Amino acid sequence: MARINSRNRISGTLGNMVLKTVNQQTIVQSRPGKGTMKQTAATKASATDFGINSTNAKMMYMAQNSIVQHMADGTMAYRFRTATYQGVLADTAAPKGQKQLWNGDVSVLQHFEFNVNSPYMQWVKVLPQITYTAQREVQLVIPAFKAYESIQWLPRAQRAVLCYMVSAHHPTSFALVQQQLLPITISGSNAVIAATTLQSNPILQQSLVVVSGVLWWYRDAAQVGSFCMNSKTCNPAMVLQSFKAL
8 A cells, every 4th residue: 555654755555566755756666576586695795784884874964963953955864875885885895794884985975965955065165174183183274254255144144153063983883972063153244254273172082083064044033032044945064074083
């Protein structure tokens, strides 16, 4: 039986057809007959890699909630899993079923957009230079900029916060082990921001580090005070860099 859920997505079966929604598109496939689908050992191993990646990817994108909140686009989780799986597949030394993102390509997340409706670099023209220091700190050097030139402003926004977040994940479980927000407050569109150097606390253990950025706009209202103007249709947030902290 086919059904439409509360999010207006269709799934289920209709006769000998299977209906499902993937990446906001409805896909119709023929329904396999009983006992006709047999997995080879290689297929099962690949499924193991994919399943482990899905679990690890969820742990990583859930850790971004401080900047993404409820304002990611509807495809974010699917796109994030796809990106990390490409990194897993880059672990060519390991056999199928034993591949790991840590041993693959951890840079696959660089420039990942959490909301494709508001690409980060269309709203933020200034990017930090990111380095990992000998003291195990993540250092971000932001050049001086004029707010009206380097930041796109929402109508009626009175001020903004350009916020960076450093997240460190365990190399195999991908559990979040350390996280820090590094904000720059922008008092208004006429503000001139001096060159700024931000530094995280030292990364305490071997980790996969994700440095992300978000732009928040704020406005004051008599009834509610200061409130964030970002929404699901406009929340510029992106992974700026991902790397191994050894």
